[in-house]
Amino acid sequence: MRVHPIVALKHWVGRFAHQREGSVLPIFTLTLIPIMAAVGAAIDYSRASNLRAELQSALDAAVLAGARDNTADWANVAVNVFNGSFQPKAGSVGSPTFTLNADGTFVGSAMGAIPTSVLGVMGISTIPVNASSTVMVAPTSPNEQYCVLALNLTANSAVQVTGNGSITINAPNCVLQVNSKSGTAVDLTGNASIRSSDNCFVGGSRAVGNSTISPPPLAVCKTVPDPFVNYQKPTVGPCQYMNYKLSGAQTVTLKAGVYCGGMTFSGPVNVTFAPDDTGNTTFIIKDGVISESGGRFTGNGVTFFLTGNGAQINLSGQADWHLVAPSSGPFPGFVIFLDPSGPSGPAASWSQLAGQSELYFEGVIYLPKQQVSIVGTATAFAPSPWTSFIADTIQISGNGQFVINNDTSLTRVPIPVGLQMRSGGRMWLTQ
Numbered sequence: 001m002r003v004h005p006i007v008a009l010k011h012w013v014g015r016f017a018h019q020r021e022g023s024v025l026p027i028f029t030l031t032l033i034p035i036m037a038a039v040g041a042a043i044d045y046s047r048a049s050n051l052r053a054e055l056q057s058a059l060d061a062a063v064l065a066g067a068r069d070n071t072a073d074w075a076n077v078a079v080n081v082f083n084g085s086f087q088p089k090a091g092s093v094g095s096p097t098f099t100l101n102a103d104g105t106f107v108g109s110a111m112g113a114i115p116t117s118v119l120g121v122m123g124i125s126t127i128p129v130n131a132s133s134t135v136m137v138a139p140t141s142p143n144e145q146y147c148v149l150a151l152n153l154t155a156n157s158a159v160q161v162t163g164n165g166s167i168t169i170n171a172p173n174c175v176l177q178v179n180s181k182s183g184t185a186v187d188l189t190g191n192a193s194i195r196s197s198d199n200c201f202v203g204g205s206r207a208v209g210n211s212t213i214s215p216p217p218l219a220v221c222k223t224v225p226d227p228f229v230n231y232q233k234p235t236v237g238p239c240q241y242m243n244y245k246l247s248g249a250q251t252v253t254l255k256a257g258v259y260c261g262g263m264t265f266s267g268p269v270n271v272t273f274a275p276d277d278t279g280n281t282t283f284i285i286k287d288g289v290i291s292e293s294g295g296r297f298t299g300n301g302v303t304f305f306l307t308g309n310g311a312q313i314n315l316s317g318q319a320d321w322h323l324v325a326p327s328s329g330p331f332p333g334f335v336i337f338l339d340p341s342g343p344s345g346p347a348a349s350w351s352q353l354a355g356q357s358e359l360y361f362e363g364v365i366y367l368p369k370q371q372v373s374i375v376g377t378a379t380a381f382a383p384s385p386w387t388s389f390i391a392d393t394i395q396i397s398g399n400g401q402f403v404i405n406n407d408t409s410l411t412r413v414p415i416p417v418g419l420q421m422r423s424g425g426r427m428w429l430t431q
Contacts (some may be wrong), residue, residue, distance in 0.1 A: 262288020325363025
C-alpha cells in the first residue's frame, strides 16, 4: 500500500527521536531542518507543477479557440473557453488576458499562485504559477488582404456614399470589409457606387436610386478584429516644434520630430518631409491637427504618427500629397498611424478630406475610432500601386471619390502582416 510522504516522514522522525546511541540524536537534529525543507519543497512544487499544467492546457485551448474564431469577438470566445475548461482543485488564478499582436499572433497569459503546506514553515507561503500561449494562423492566401476596413461593429451607415460619390478598388485580391452588424451597414443613395473585387459586409446594405454595389456582397461574412490595436507605439519625447505654421509661396524641408499643437499650412506652400539627421522617419503630431488649404507636400520613407488630445487630419484645399511609407523604423509600411487614446488625451472623433485634394499614399492609412469624411469635390485618389485604408466609419458625399489601388507586386513598401486574411487558415502553437 502506498504511504503518503508526510506519514512516512513522521514515522522516520519518530524512529530517530528514540535513538540514544552515540551522537545520532544531535546529528539528526541538525539535519532535520534541511531534510524537511527538501521534502516539503518537493511536495509543494509538485502541486504547483500540476496547477501550471492545468493552467497551460486551458490557456492553449482558449487561445486556439479565439484564433479559430478570428472575429472582432475573438477575445470573448477565448475567455469563455478558458472559464469552461479551467477548474483548479487548489490554488488561485487571476483573469486571463488575450491580445492580438500586429504580427498576426494571438496571445494569452494568466498568473496565479498556490499556497504551500510544508514550505510555509520556512516563510514561503505561496508559489507563483504563470502560463502563456501563442498561436499563429497561416494566411488563407498570401496575396489576399484587407485594403479597406471599416471597424465599427454597430454603426448605421458605417460606409455611406451619397450623391455622385463613389468607392473604386482596383485590386485582384483585395477585400472591402465592413464590420457593422447593422441592417444598413452600407448605405448608398443617388448615383453613388461601390466597385471592388470582393465585398464582405457583416450587416446589410441598401442601394437607393441609381446607386450600385459590384460585385454583390458575400452571402456570409464575419467581423475581423482591428489588426493593429496593440501595435507597439514609440515614446513621445519633448516638443521640438510648437504650433507649426507655414503660409504663402514658401518652399521648406521639414525634418522628422515631435510637433506639438499640430501643423497648419495655407496658400501655395511647397513642403518636403524628410527623416532627421539621426535617420528618424517619424513625424509625431501631438495634441493637434494636420490642416491645409492648398499646397504641395511630398515625403519619401516617412510616417505621420498622430497622438494626444484632438489629433486629426483636416485637408480642405486643392493640395497635392505624395507620401511613401518607410521600410524600417517604428512604423514600416505605414503612411499615417493614429493613436486614438494617447497619454495626453483622446484623439478627435473625425478626420476630413475636402476640396479637390489628390492623394498619393503608398502604404497604410490607419485612423481607428474616427469617422473619415470625403466631401465636396474631393478626390481621395491613391494612384500609388498599393494603399490600405482603415477607419472606424467612412462617409463620402457630393462628388467625392475614393479610389484605391492595391497591387503588392508593384511596391517596395513592406506589407504589415496584420492585413493578411487568415480566416480558416492553418493554426499552430508557437509557445
